[in-house]
Amino acid sequence: MDSPAVNGLFRRLATHRFCQQSRHLQPVVCHQQWRQSSTGQPTSPKRTTAPPPPPAPRTRSRKDVKTTSESNWQQRTDAFPEDRQEEFKKYPMVTADALRSRKERPKRVKMLMRDFIEDSLYNPHYGYFSKNVSIFSSGAPFEFNQIRDEPEFHRILGERYTEFEDKLDEIEYNEARQLWHTPTELFKPYYAEAIARYMVANYKISLFPYHDLVIYEMGAGNGTLMLNILDYIRATDPDVYARTKFRIIEISASLATLQTKAASKGHADKVEIINKSIFDWNQYVPTPCFFLAMEVFDNFAHDVIRYDPFTDEPLQGQVLVDAEGDFYEFYTKQLDPVASRFLRVRDVASRDRKYAHPLQNPRWVRDLRHRMPLAPNLTLPEYIPTRLMHFFHILSRHFPAHRLITSDFHSLPNATPGFNAPVVQTRYQRKTVPVRTPLVQQGYFDILFPTDFGVMEDVYRAITGRLTRVSTHEDFFARWSYPEETQMRSGEDALLGWYKNASVMVTV
Numbered sequence: 488m489d490s491p492a493v494n495g496l497f498r499r500l501a502t503h504r505f506c507q508q509s510r511h512l513q514p515v516v517c518h519q520q521w522r523q524s525s526t527g528q529p530t531s532p533k534r535t536t537a538p539p540p541p542p543a544p545r546t547r548s549r550k551d552v553k554t555t556s557e558s559n560w561q562q563r564t565d566a567f568p569e570d571r572q573e574e575f576k577k578y579p580m581v582t583a584d585a586l587r588s589r590k591e592r593p594k595r596v597k598m599l600m601r602d603f604i605e606d607s608l609y610n611p612h613y614g615y616f617s618k619n620v621s622i623f624s625s626g627a628p629f630e631f632n633q634i635r636d637e638p639e640f641h642r643i644l645g646e647r648y649t650e651f652e653d654k655l656d657e658i659e660y661n662e663a664r665q666l667w668h669t670p671t672e673l674f675k676p677y678y679a680e681a682i683a684r685y686m687v688a689n690y691k692i693s694l695f696p697y698h699d700l701v702i703y704e705m706g707a708g709n710g711t712l713m714l715n716i717l718d719y720i721r722a723t724d725p726d727v728y729a730r731t732k733f734r735i736i737e738i739s740a741s742l743a744t745l746q747t748k749a750a751s752k753g754h755a756d757k758v759e760i761i762n763k764s765i766f767d768w769n770q771y772v773p774t775p776c777f778f779l780a781m782e783v784f785d786n787f788a789h790d791v792i793r794y795d796p797f798t799d800e801p802l803q804g805q806v807l808v809d810a811e812g813d814f815y816e817f818y819t820k821q822l823d824p825v826a827s828r829f830l831r832v833r834d835v836a837s838r839d840r841k842y843a844h845p846l847q848n849p850r851w852v853r854d855l856r857h858r859m860p861l862a863p864n865l866t867l868p869e870y871i872p873t874r875l876m877h878f879f880h881i882l883s884r885h886f887p888a889h890r891l892i893t894s895d896f897h898s899l900p901n902a903t904p905g906f907n908a909p910v911v912q913t914r915y916q917r918k919t920v921p922v923r924t925p926l927v928q929q930g931y932f933d934i935l936f937p938t939d940f941g942v943m944e945d946v947y948r949a950i951t952g953r954l955t956r957v958s959t960h961e962d963f964f965a966r967w968s969y970p971e972e973t974q975m976r977s978g979e980d981a982l983l984g985w986y987k988n989a990s991v992m993v994t995v
């Protein structure tokens with residue numbers, strides 16, 4: 488970690504010397520758009536705490552917008568001087584891939600929003616995942632039958648969190664440690680056992696004895712899901728266990744090491760860990776397999792689109808990084824082929840579905856709104872999951888006989904403004920610090936998106952030609968878990984009661 492920089496940065500944060508700018512319709516210098524959250528305790532859902540409500544966005548009048556030639560259109564404001572446009576024209580366009588070998592954050596460049604997000608999260612040198620990211624492990628499983636009710640579970644979880652972090656601090660003190668918790672970890676081994684039950688039941692119906700039980704897991708965190716699934720199959724179905732193979736595809740080298748350790752607890756001969764990004768996958772896997780992706784989609788990079796409220800024309804967001812490393816957002820009418828493909832696929836695949844979207848209001852309502860004094864000159868941003876679409880192409884091309892099992896958040900509290908907008912946050916001195924824009928110092932912040940499961944299902948079906956079923960986390964686990972294992976003394980079921988904002992999609 489580049490700790491002097493971190494310390495300087497976070498010290499400023501802790502003394503409340505924040506830049507209070509918060510705009511959504513004008514370019515913003517974004518290094519210091521931070522506010523502090525109230526608590527560091529884990530809450531449901533994972534990774535988030537409750538920050539104060541976001542300030543109202545400041546908007547611009549349409550007549551403030553000076554347009555140049557159509558091919559070069561962008562919004563401009565008083566806070567966005569002409570000379571930025573010159574830089575925008577002059578600076579080279581870069582991609583996250585091209586930045587992978589760079590050890591320093593780039594300056595004097597521009598890039599698509601998805602490349603900015605991908606670089607911020609995944610750059611091997613300064614990206615968020617290359618830093619000190621830890622996933623909470625509760626140690627021994629919680630004994631839910633001994634816990635009185637949800638508040639008591641909260642309290643015990645808080646204590647375990649503190650213990651876990653105290654131990655990490657004994658080895659190396661780190662006030663900027665990034666720590667998450669996931670349902671796999673909170674509800675181990677029951678969460679994994681429910682998924683194992685689902686897979687074994689389906690394997691036996693359609694694949695056994697002609698095929699092995701082949702399981703791929705993308706993004707396996709601490710390796711807990713893999714370990715719990717294999718323990719369970721070995722204990723309950725030795726014949727199936729004998730035919731089981733488990734392969735992990737993991738982008739993070741440090742997590743891949745933890746996963747190797749987890750596999751060595753009795754399953755080393757069953758497990759293969761492939762330390763690479765799914766987006767670098769090039770092997771053809773013709774055999775039927777289950778493909779697990781639990782809480783991985785939320786970090787997949789998105790593009791950002793705003794629409795002209797009068798013509799409905801989409802404009803794509805780009806990020807300019809100036810000579811000082813400050814960020815400016817530009818919107819251009821030229822859509823890149825990936826964003827444009829996503830919009831085309833979604834238009835067709837989701838044509839019968841009502842989904843949240845900047846153009847969902849009737850035209851007259853939008854017209855009225857955007858003609859008001861000081862009304863915005865573009866709609867609110869919409870974040871589109873272009874990397875997720877890419878992932879579906881990889882599944883379709885390289886894993887033609889897969890069955891996807893995926894769970895993620897269908898909504899997230901405290902997101903930045905916009906449709907399908909991300910939560911952007913970091914942790915400092917054990918407190919979660921949310922901010923109001925993804926345009927923040929690369930590598931210091933988690934950027935996580937909700938998933939619109941309806942649209943995702945449509946796009947997945949269109950690309951892979953496979954059928955799917957979407958259920959809430961609660962419904963899926965009510966079906967496949969055993970209530971007596973996760974019920975508290977009050978009768979509440981911890982596994983079903985938490986993660987109300989998560990859903991599950993499976994290929995059928």
Ligand SMILES: C[S@@+](CC[C@H](N)C(=O)[O-])C[C@H]1O[C@@H](n2cnc3c(N)ncnc32)[C@H](O)[C@@H]1O
Pocket residue numbers: 616622667669670671672705706707708709712736737738739742763764765766780781782783786
């Ligand atoms: C939030 S964690 C979830 C971990 C685990 N699935 C769980 O539920 O506990 C996300 C995981 O996905 C991995 N990951 C993120 N992007 C990836 C990619 N492009 N290819 C492979 N793994 C990825 C991260 O390193 C991490 O292991």
